[in-house]
Amino acid sequence: MTVELPVTESDTHIDFGADPEAVRVVAEGHRLGYGHLANPGFGAEVSLIDPLPHQRTAVYGRMLRQSPLRFLLADDAGAGKTIMTGLYIREMVSRRLLRRVLIVPPAGLVNNWERELRTLFSLPARALSGADAVADNPFKGEGSDLVIVSVDTLAGQRMFSRLAEPCVEPYDLVVFDEAHKLSARQDADGYIRKTDRYRLAEALAGVKVTEPRWRLPWHARHLLLLTATPHMGKDFPYYCLWRLLEPEALATFEAFRAYPPEERRRHFIRRTKEEMVDFQGRPLYPTRVSDTLSYELTPEERRLYEETTKYIERYYSRARMLNRSAARLAMSVFQRRLASSTYALIKSFRRRIDKLDRLITDLRTGRITFEELKADQDALDKVPDPYEETTADEEEAEDGREGGEVVEDRLLGGVAALDPADLEAEKARLEELLALAGEVHETGSGAKFDRLLEVLRDPRAADEKLIIFTEHRDTLEFLVQRLEAIGYTDRVARIHGGMTAREREAQVEFFRTPAVEGGATYLVATDAAGEGINLQFCWRMVNYDIPWNPARLEQRMGRIHRYLQKHDPVVIVNLVAGQTREGRVLRTLLEKLERMRQELGTDKVFDVVGRLFEGLSLRHYMELAVTDAGLREATEAIEARLTKERIEALRTRERELYGEGQDVREELSEQQEHLERESLRRLLPGYVRRFVGAAAPFVGLGIHGSLGGTFSFRPLRPGALEPLWPALEQYPEDRRNIFTVHRPSPEAKVVFLRPGEPFFERFRALVCRTLEGEALRGGVFLDPYARSPYLFHLALVSVVRRADPEVEGLEREELLEERLVGLRQEEDGSLEVCPVEHLLLLRGAAGVRPTGRLAAVPDRYREEARAWARNEVAAQRADDLRQKLLERLAERRASVERGHNLRLAELAERRRRLWKRVQAGDREAEKQLEAVKRQQEGVLRRHAQVTARLEREADLVAPGEVVFLAHALVVPSGDPEERLHHEAKVEAVAMSVAVSYEEALGARVQDVSTPDRAREAGLGDRPGFDLLSVRPDGQTMAIEVKGRARGGQVEVTANEWARACNLGSRYWLYVVYDCASPRPRLVRVNDPFHQLLARAKGSMVINETQVIEAAVVG
Structure with missing residues (x-):
């Protein structure tokens, strides 16, 4: 973030005896810290992003103009809401209007937020876990100004109580990601039921709360809610989100209904994928094609399926379980794992047998009583189904295990009887099934894996990268082992929820690296990679397991169907055992989705499948599918729900709720014009390069290497680099103290030195503190x-x-x-x-x-x-x-x-x-x-x-x-020759000659040589050139005009030097000699920075011979 410089004028007496260059360096250091005053798009300039039209509109057209910000950003999934938030924070930090920021996403997105803020925006955020609140308060002191903490962790009593302590400074901005999960609902009697997540949001948003548990002594001035699905089918929860934005004006549901449309537009924006385009007006997202491949079970697999299904029916579906809810969940564990892989099923059988073994022993030895066992079973009623009730972004690892694994383990402890003899009988049956599953596993990879190999070996895309999604870590291990066993060793990356953030990043990088450079061709992943990890460099995906929660299916597709995906179409392959009951349910769903895509002529159906099934459970259909009659009922219900009419009705309803959206295409010409002006106002690389080169010697540092390429800082005196080491140590050793002022490629092992970057901010602060006294003395x-x-x-x-x-x-x-x-x-x-x-x-x-x-x-x-x-x-x-x-x-x-x-x-x-x-x-x-x-x-x-x-x-x-911050005494030149060159008549002749030349070529020319004219053209006060010329072919040229009464030297100022550096070949130097004669001579030099100026650190003098040698002929 931007380093705040403690400015103290103290009693410094102005005597103008300071080194003028020291004064200029301090002034420039402060100016670079307020870069938004020079370039309105400064946040984008200093970030490693190229904002899209819809992103620029949201940030620069809406969010930055609202103070305080109380905003619901509800673009479709994949629109880059994290990027828009990061850009907003970067701009507000530059303006000194934000200092403390609290970001509250689901658990699965914490690391993604930390990574993107750090890598794209140089915003060093601290990701908090529950352990951080044990010994100390993580919301105070160093490292607390920009923190990320999951919504459930923050809603926990210990973490929230830390936030409420008097020592905590208020946060200026709070961001809730996936804000639709801040749920509240109203019962028929009018009673409002609020989740802890919603109560947390109320406290931070400034809603008056009565419960002491949720009281905060402050609330955030700015509140940003992010969600792709603000309305989940019910009006009241949607209202509750709005109430967080304006608690007083929207005190009731009726007040929300009466809220004027223009007020809603102030607080809300939503653009669909169809509305989003690039600067050339092209759609951002490729087509999605979904192909469902059925496979037939081998006779051995078929027998295992039938026997396991009978076991499920006997012990879970029909048995008088101690806990019916837990029974249904346990049944789904076996159904899912049976469909996933024999290896995963074997693992579950073994765990279940182990559970029964321990339970039988405990009952017989009296280590557990029947009452205690019943109480344990009753407690299972509160166990949620993580695969159905949560999405991948909410999962949190526990002791190196995924959330689903932890819950499955608990559910496998559910029992259908209390008699040890009955438990022995179930155990015996399980051992038979385990033996059968072992035989099937030993016979080979199985029909499902063979079908996967057909996809992998398809000659049309044999060497293309491919993602294989599974629900179960056991199946992931099986797939990796089998792929490596058939020759794909060192070509398979893996991601699962038990990995640390760093381990996941390493695997993504392994997968991203081209195979010819030692990278992976395949990525096998659980749903831990279904959210927060962007894989648009890959265009093929296989759903080895089909999630029963359609929202998880959406999340998986979103990893590759997103902006910067170059391949059209994106291909999703679903593997389904079509002859099994569960497989027929899933095949019905997937094939109907693809038919709807073709019938509607849009793949929007994939984005709304979660909402079409809102409030309904695919698990319910799977439970029905255990019987033939239930299977028919399940498939008919899915067919009835997935219709063209329902999809159109949903889209109509969303238009009524959100308005017509924003036609991004209509604003493209204005956006392109803004981009063009911003490109002429940029501070990078020229102004930063000049500042670094001029400032380094003042703090005892030298430059090793080239400021135009890569360079390092070297101490000119012992200890000179010490104050900067804390910033250097934030970077990996392979890029530590290797800098560039030019935007690097993503794979370059260098530090991009620019305002907002930690090392640059520390360097800037060191320079300004060191020279503060000199700047206040004046030069x-x-x-x-x-x-x-x-x-x-x-x-x-x-x-x-x-x-x-x-x-x-x-x-x-x-x-x-x-x-x-x-x-x-x-x-x-x-x-x-x-x-x-x-x-x-x-x-x-x-x-x-x-x-x-x-x-x-x-x-x-x-x-x-x-x-x-x-x-x-x-x-x-x-x-x-x-x-x-x-x-x-x-x-x-x-x-x-x-x-x-x-x-x-x-x-x-x-x-x-x-x-x-x-x-x-x-x-x-x-x-x-x-x-x-x-x-x-x-x-x-x-x-x-x-x-x-x-x-x-x-x-x-x-x-x-x-x-x-600085003072200067400015005096006229005492050199008669120099005064002659800068006479108004000479300047006027030079400008007239340059303008005439351009207009003769059909150019449209603007004079931007004075602050008023420059501002009128949409530029800064002193743009660093005199004329802005647009040729008939659309080429824009920045022209610096120099006039000389006769011949002689030409001086280029530090401002012109930096602008020439920035613009390169778009910058021209027009020197008009003999302005005092009847026949002035025009000499034109293209890209004078690289031809004449690059070796100098700032302003310089060029003689006439050099200008003529570099001139463009003709």
Whole structure:
């Protein structure tokens, strides 16, 4: 994240005796820390991403414009919601409007969030586990400003209590990923049932809670909810998500229904995959093709299937189990594993036998009583089915085992009887089945594996990478062993939920690496790879096991069907034993999905399958399938649910809920124009390169290697590198102290040095702290265009919302805006805002002795400048921000009034009903009636508090302190020849010649040589060139024009040097000689940086011969 520099002007006296280059380095260091002021797309520039049109619209068009951010980002799966969030955080950190961020995803996505924030955005987040809250509070102190913790861990009492401790600073932004899992529902009697996840969200969102368990002394100002499925088929849970965004305005469901559409649009955005395109208007996502391959069981496998099914029917389906719920779950364990692999079934048989062995022994020895056994069995009723009730992103490993393995192990302890003799009988039957399964396993790989080999050996894609998904880790081990046994040794990667994040990343990298370079061709994975791991470099996937939860099927497909997938189509192969009962159910589902895809002409059906089956269980169909009649019922039910009409109805319903969405294509031309302007305003690599080269010697460091390629820092004196080692140690040894200022390829083993990156931020802070005193003393600079001396001040100006301890929600002062401002101050005391990069346009004058009125009383001028910056610059910004609040005040007040009135009406109706029950003698109703009265009082009290806050907030907006960072005395040039070259007449002739040349070629030319003209063209104040020329073929050229009265040298400023470095061949140097004669000569040089300037570190002088030698002929 951006390092905050402790700025203290102290009592430094301005004497202008500092090294001008030191002053310029400090000014540039601060400017690079506020890069968004130079480039509106700065966050994207310094991140390893290329945001897509829909991502740019969400972040720059919507989220950054809302303060505070209370937003529901609900794009389809695969849209890059993590990337949009990271980009928003990076931009807000650059603006100094975010410091503390708390990200709350499902457990399975914690590592993915940590990895993407670190690798793509240089945001070093700390991933927390429950153990972090045991000995200390992980939400305080170093490393607590950006943390990621799973929703269930944070909702746990120990972790949440840490968050509520008084020592914890409030988090500015809270992000909930997969926010639809923050569930709450309303019973028929109006009672609202909230999960702990939802109660956690309420506490962080600022909803007033009554239970002490969920009270926080603060709430987040900014709240971002991420989900691809905000509406899961029921209106009330959808409303509950919205209530988190605006707790007061949306105090009731009726208030949500009445919420104006324009207000909804402020808080919500959703784009479907069909609406998302790239900058050329092409769809982002390839077609998906699903092919279901049936296989016939061998006679031995068929016998094992029939015998195991009989066992399931006898001991689980028909037996009078001690716990019917646990019985159904245990039955599904065997059904799934029977369908998965004989090897997995053998493992389950062995575990079940071991469980029975121990139980029989315990019963016979009295180690466990019948009552204790019954209590243990009753407890199984609370065991959830992880494969059905959760998705891959929610699974959390336990002692190196996947969540499904842990639950299966518990379920295999369920029993159908308490008599040891009955248990012995079941054990004997299991041993028979185990022996039979062993025989089948020994005969060969089996029909299912043989079918898989056909897919692997398909000559149309024999050497292409392929993912094989299974539900069970035992089957994963079996597949890896068999593949390696038939010649695929060292070509198979594996991922399962028992692996650490680092182990998973290593396997993904192994799979990503081309086979010719030693990489894997196949990846065998459990659903641990079904979410949070992006594998779009692969386009083939085999579902070796078909998950019974359709949402898991969606997640698997999402690993390869996503942006940056180059192959069209993406192919999903499903392996199903078509003659088995379970196989026929699954085949019905999968084939119907593919028929719907073809009939609808879109693969949208794959994205909605989870919602089509919302509230229904495929396990229910599998239980039915145990009998022939039940099998018919199950297949007919699936056919009836998966119809074109139901899919169309779902899409219509979503349009009604979410609106028509956003036509990304309509905004493409505007987006492309913004991109073009941003490319001309970038700070990388040129400005960073210049800063690093100029600053390093001031802190005792030298550059080893090339700043234009890769380089290292070397200490010029003992210990010079020591302050920077903590940042270096964050990187692997193979890239430690190997840097580049150019965006590297993903596989390059270098550190990309840029603002926001930990080493650069530490280096920048070290430089600015070391030279702070020099910058505040001030230096002397020479301005060849000046006619009299003036002062330049670089200042930090802010706008704050002051604190009011008397108003709830306004107890703490809050920074609303902070920016760098350049000030130009003349001898008569007059002031004007000046570009912050102004010192890059000047030449240092280290040998010039400061004289004159400005040098005589600089401290007085400084204080006058401070007052002007506060009373004019900051005050104007404060007025603007105050006016925005006032413009929305009536609307916000009306929303709150409507929400509270509807809540009071709701409570009044409930009070009326309770009063009737009290009159009838219902004592329980008396207690409820008193509770309703307290709630009514609470709403009235809350209304007064919120109204007071709304009306007071604008009054508290005010200018903050003005802090100076650097000063300069700027004097005119004393060289008559130089003054001649910079005369207005010479400059005008040169510009006229350059413009005429371009217009003769049919170009559209804009003069951007002054701050006003540059801003009008959408550029920064000083873009580093004079003309922006667009040729008829669409080529854009940045042209720097230099005029000379006769001949002679040409000086390139540090600003022009850096911009030329950035733009390369798009940058031109037009030198017009003999401007004082009737026949000026134009000499054009393309890419002057690489031809003339690259060896210099900043501004430089080029003689006429060099210019002519580098010139373009013709």
